[in-house]
Amino acid sequence: MNTADAASPNTLGPFEISQLMLTATANGGSAASGTLVGASDHNLLGGRIALVCNPGDELSRTGALGSTRLNEAGFAELMTAIGDKRAKDGIRTLEVNNEKFEFYVEIRRPIRELVVVGAGHVAQPMAHIGALLGYQVTVLDDRPDFATRERFPDAQRLVRTDFTDPFAEVTLHERSYLILVTRGHKYDYECLIRALRTNPRPAYIGMIGSRRRVRATYLQLLEEGIDRELLASIHAPVGLDIGAETPEEIAVSVAAELIMLDRGGIGSSLRDLERVTSRFFRDPNLSQGENEGGRHEGQFNETDT
Amino acid sequence: MTYEDDKTLAEALKTAREEGRVCALATIVGTRGSTPRKVGARMLVDPKEGLTGTIGGGCGEAEVIESAYRVLKTGFAERVRVDLTEDFTTWSPAVCGGVMDVFVEPVEVQTGDQEQLSKESRTRAPNR
Numbered sequence: 001m002n003t004a005d006a007a008s009p010n011t012l013g014p015f016e017i018s019q020l021m022l023t024a025t026a027n028g029g030s031a032a033s034g035t036l037v038g039a040s041d042h043n044l045l046g047g048r049i050a051l052v053c054n055p056g057d058e059l060s061r062t063g064a065l066g067s068t069r070l071n072e073a074g075f076a077e078l079m080t081a082i083g084d085k086r087a088k089d090g091i092r093t094l095e096v097n098n099e100k101f102e103f104y105v106e107i108r109r110p111i112r113e114l115v116v117v118g119a120g121h122v123a124q125p126m127a128h129i130g131a132l133l134g135y136q137v138t139v140l141d142d143r144p145d146f147a148t149r150e151r152f153p154d155a156q157r158l159v160r161t162d163f164t165d166p167f168a169e170v171t172l173h174e175r176s177y178l179i180l181v182t183r184g185h186k187y188d189y190e191c192l193i194r195a196l197r198t199n200p201r202p203a204y205i206g207m208i209g210s211r212r213r214v215r216a217t218y219l220q221l222l223e224e225g226i227d228r229e230l231l232a233s234i235h236a237p238v239g240l241d242i243g244a245e246t247p248e249e250i251a252v253s254v255a256a257e258l259i260m261l262d263r264g265g266i267g268s269s270l271r272d273l274e275r276v277t278s279r280f281f282r283d284p285n286l287s288q289g290e291n292e293g294g295r296h297e298g299q300f301n302e303t304d305t
Numbered sequence: 306m307t308y309e310d311d312k313t314l315a316e317a318l319k320t321a322r323e324e325g326r327v328c329a330l331a332t333i334v335g336t337r338g339s340t341p342r343k344v345g346a347r348m349l350v351d352p353k354e355g356l357t358g359t360i361g362g363g364c365g366e367a368e369v370i371e372s373a374y375r376v377l378k379t380g381f382a383e384r385v386r387v388d389l390t391e392d393f394t395t396w397s398p399a400v401c402g403g404v405m406d407v408f409v410e411p412v413e414v415q416t417g418d419q420e421q422l423s424k425e426s427r428t429r430a431p432n433r
Binding site: 013014015018019021022025026035037038042045046088089090091104106108111131133134136 | 307308309310311312314315318319322330332334335344345381382384406408410411412413
């Protein structure tokens with residue numbers, strides 16, 4: 001073998017894959033990679049391929065697993081994964097020439113962007129927690145001394161804007177999460193109506209405010225001809241009810257709502273959902289019939305895991 | 306894994322490569338029941354820099370690290386099944402309640418490592 005192989009796509013390892021996937025998602029594309037993690041021929045283990053789908057739907061393939069048929073089966077699986085928005089990372093089975101291979105598939109979507117409008121006291125912890133959750137964070141304000149690097153050390157972008165045309169420099173898309181926390185409801189309103197009229201619309205629009213303020217804003221939006229259904233899609237007041245009061249607590253509440261929507265949670269205490277005490281332990285103060293579960297006095301069952 | 310996790314891992318891989326070190330990469334490829342981390346979680350074992358990322362801390366990580374050192378020695382990937390269903394009263398850290406499948410593979414240094422290279426080319430190159 002010679003050194004020319006070093007540049008060959010057949011030597012696609014974890015390092016090359018991670019670079020490829022990062023570049024693709026940072027450029028607004030999707031990527032799927034597949035690794036052989038189960039095969040009777042141990043030499044095939046760790047073989048990798050990747051499929052990158054760039055924003056213009058242009059596809060590129062890299063790497064090889066082994067035989068042509070195995071490669072074809074692998075790429076077909078990646079194609080399915082990348083096209084299915086609900087596809088999850090995990091093992092798929094490839095069947096080639098009556099032999100089964102375990103093929104671990106991983107999918108990366110374009111990264112999500114958290115657009116925080118207003119650079120005040122709620123925006124600071126909001127940008128921080130957004131970055132912590134893996135969002136690319138953009139902070140907008142019309143005041144140059146607020147959207148500063150010192151105040152927002154982990155924001156990706158700080159944009160000075162005019163609230164009459166707030167998104168002139170920031171393109172909103174299906175993976176934008178918009179948080180409206182400007183210093184005045186007039187600005188929130190102006191940004192909100194802009195955001196509702198963009199196409200494609202952001203994945204999430206949240207606006208801070210009391211019930212009264214939200215109601216007044218909606219009233220005005222209805223008068224402007226925004227339909228009711230669209231209003232219902234706005235998250236206002238923003239966040240999950242955890243009794244948040246301080247800016248930091250509000251940021252946690254908003255972050256909790258974002259995670260809940262993303263992962264499909266319901267925002268209750270796990271304690272209340274799991275009810276471990278009442279389900280698995282008898283209450284000595286209740287009669288037999290009143291006890292809910294308590295079937296084995298806390299003994300574990302096969303199904304309890 | 307989030308974009309940031311991916312970036313952290315990529316940086317650790319890059320450092321190891323630049324300094325010419327072979328590392329072992331552990332990936333959770335399957336889980337059943339309750340496990341501390343889910344499919345896709347990764348941990349890099351760099352013999353000099355130590356660990357980057359986690360696949361669940363105390364719960365089973367030690368077993369995977371052991372496998373990682375084996376992989377570094379042999380150069381062959383392994384599948385490890387970590388059983389976290391031990392009885393609670395054993396006070397073992399492995400009581401989360403689930404089982405996870407971890408793929409542990411060597412991350413080879415490609416430049417100037419002809420032996421590794423030719424091995425890879427033999428097994429993965431043909432038929433393109």
